[in-house]
Amino acid sequence: MLNKKYYKQILPSVFSVASILLFLATIIGCSKEIEMADTLEVSNVNPVVKADGGSISIEVSSNTSWKVGEIEAAWLKVENTGGTGDGQLRLSCDENDAVQARSVEFFIVTVKDGKYHKIKLTQLSSDPFLTLEENEMEVGSRPRNHEIKLNSNIPSEAIAVEIIYEKEESSGWVVGVSVEQEALKFQTTRNTLDEERVATVILSYEDTGDEDIEVWDKIFVTQMAAGNDGPPEQKDFGYVNGLSLGGIDENISVIGNIVSTGTSKNFRNNTYIIQDENSRAIAFESAENLTFNKYDKVHLLLDGAQIASFKDCGAEYRIIKGINAANVLTREADLSFAPHRLYMSDLTEDHLLSVVTLKDVEFAMPHGGYTNFHEFYVTQSYADYATRHYPAPIRDIQGGTMYLITNRDVEYRRKSVPKGAGTLTGLVVKITESAYGNLGQYAIRHLDESDIAINPNRANGFSNVLVEWEFQPTTGFPNGTPNLPPTTGPANATLQKDNGTGFYAGNTLNGIYLIDKYRGDKPGANTIIANSSYNVNSWGAGRYWIMDNVSTLGITSSLSLQFEAVSISSTGTGGGPRDFMVEYSLDGDNWNQIVAYQLSGQIAANQVQNVTAGLKVFTYNLPDELLNKPNIKIRLLNTNNTSVNGGSIAIPGSTSRLGHFSIRYNK
Structure with a gap:
């Protein structure tokens, strides 16, 4: 036993410590009570009221004051707008004499913390009904999801579900039952028994307020024995x-x-x-x-x-x-099947991945092969993005345009494109990631060479060439030659660079010199057509290519413009110009915009984005204002100083090329 002397000495201290602990416990307990978060529970968040109206109460359980939010329904009145602690929210409804049920949503919210419950109150119609579209169904033995259409004006939360199995020993195989606004949904589990089994799913609404009215419907579900699925x-x-x-x-x-x-x-x-x-x-x-x-x-x-x-x-x-x-x-085999024959303007999103036959089609630039790559780049690992496919523009007689896509793995890709008109069958696709930039809303992929049923002869096309620059290797002209005439069209027609000083055998500031372009159908290993493409290294906002001295007198049908272009890429921040605008004029002073376009850059070593292995061909319809005129002018205007790499072009020093330029008209 503890010594009495020491007991007397420590007893006051013990009582003192105990008192302090009791005091602290009281303070902490009070603090916790003071800091206790709001609680709020309601008895029913989806109450349903009968059509004849009347009063309804919703039990509220809370440790604080609460109130009702705004209710936007003239047919529902609130008898008490709030309360403190446990209580009731009392509401009254007018009679609903409409055919359809009606509902309103509102909130019950605590005053301090703003804790809330959303209430959706529904009042039934004066004539509730409930009908399933099917009353019998046979299902396979494998697990299945099922959805039966439900026609009802009763809110889904007010519809009761009951399942009765023909044999209790094989119960529980109708699962996941849910009633939604317009459907009954459920699943059937796998039947491993050697006999079929039957269940009845009953939907009902009981609280009609009239014992003579029965609102219910049912469906008999028969599941086949194991392994005996019916026909699909x-x-x-x-x-x-x-x-x-x-x-x-x-x-x-x-x-x-x-x-x-x-x-x-x-x-x-x-x-x-x-x-x-x-x-x-x-x-x-x-x-x-x-x-x-x-x-x-x-x-x-x-x-x-x-x-x-x-x-x-x-x-x-x-x-x-x-x-x-x-x-x-x-x-x-189905010898009667043929893809639908359409014009390009007929295509919709529903045609994606379908095969169609495009009618009255020509290649917009009927030169070269189905792919016009620089073949060296096809073999380089860093050029995969730039050479995986090639877009060749096609046109139809109605003025529709799109791109024909040819992958580099296609065996016949270097064959010459046909120069006449005909049909083209292929897969309708979208191309949103391409080295060649924007390829339009839809593109088409031929799946076999026979899909391209276009006449090889230009005389069998629907269009004629008004003017065209499509050079083969061109040399021997004196430096400073002011103009090189078109390969087809009036000899005095010009295609030049603004402020140009003429044509040269080598790179000259503000001069044009002829450099490589690529034609896939060139015999041999490489596709280079030397000294055939316009090359200029003087660019910036307001600089342009310009075509002049071309007459359309006597032409009253549709005109189209075709050109092939690229800018030179760079491993630095420079590079050739990217952004251009096609414009036209009748007097050389007043210019009208037709369309904006962007160029990609030609491959530079180790670049894999924003680069191509050749030039891109563009085709655009020209306005009818240019028909039957003594002289029309077209220019390709560099609109800003942005380069193909997204940086700023070098002025001077940025380079852009033009490999083909032509205007055609329908016969």
Whole structure:
């Protein structure tokens, strides 16, 4: 036992410490009580009121004062706008004599912290109804998602769901039931039994206020025995294209024609495309090689496959993965199928990845091959971006324009483009990432050489050349020669640089000298056409190329402008000019804008962006104001000092080139 002397000495200290601890505990407890956060709970955030109206109460549980926010509904009145602690919010509703239910949203909020609950109050119509579009359905043994259309004016939160199984020992296989505004949704799990099973899903609304009225409907769901799925439901392409990304757990299929067999080197490898009679397409791929002939009619099962996406040249497309030979339910030749024949102006977003045939088409610049690269760059690793495809502009007789895309892996890409007119069949795509910049709203990819059914002879085209500069190697002229006449058209027509001092055999400030351009159909290993392209190194805002002394007298049909251009890139901040404007004039003083365009730079070593392996061809429709005139002028105006690299051009010293220039008119 503790010594009494020491006990008396420490006892006051013990009581003192205990008192302090008790005091601190009291203070801390009070502090916690003072700092306690607002609490707010309500008994029902989705109350439903009968059509005949009346009073309704919502229980509120809180540790502080609360109030009701503004309610924008003349048919609903608030009897108390707030309270403190636990209580009730009391409301009264007018009668609803309308056919449709009505609802209003409002908030209950604590005064101090602003904690809240959103309330959605719904008043039923005077004549509530509930009808399912189907009352019987048979489903496969595999897991499935189901959606049944629901027609009702009863809010979904007021509809009760009951499931009755024919055999209790096989219950619980209808799961995930939800009632939404216009649909009943549920899933069925896999049936592993050797017999079918049946369930009844009942929807009902009980609180009608009239015992003689029954508001309910039901659907009988029969699930097949294990391994006995029924035939797939055929869906249209619009339905499939509207499905969300992820697994397809519906027993569905499509019927269409195979327009891409997955073997073309001018599109994504192992990508098959099936197309319906409305030119809507679905892309799919397989882990195995599927054998199709072009335009085969195929019945394709989609159940169990996956909807994913892929990117090609910047554009994103949907694709169905996991298709194999077992998914091909039927396949037969279809000699009656042919892609829709359209003009370019007929194309819409619905045509993406479909194969169409463009009518009355010409190559805007009928020179060179399907690709006009500098072939040296094709072999360089740093030039992959710049040489993976080439855009050749095409036109139709109505004035539509777009680009024909040819990949560098295409075997026939260096063959000469046909010079006449005809049809062009191919895959409608978007190109949003290209070394060649903006390639328009849509482009087209031929999948086979036979897709290009254009007459080889210029005489069989729908247009004539008014004037054209398309030089072969040109030498032997004296330095300072003021003009080189066009290769086709009036000899006095001029194509020059502003403030130019003439043509030279070498690089001269403010002079034009002829340098390389590229034509893919040139025989041999390289594609260089030496001394054939205009080259000028004096640029800046307000400088320009200009065509003059060209008459359109007697021409009353559409005019089009074609030119081929590039600026020279640089490893520094310099480089050739990027931004230009096409303009026209009838007097040389008053200029009118037609269209703005941008140039990319020609490859410089180790550059992989903003560069091409050659020149880009542009084509634009010219205004009818230029028809039947004694002299028209066209200029390509450098609008600012921005270079192809995004920096500032060097003045002087920045270089830009012009490889082709022509004006054509419809016959």
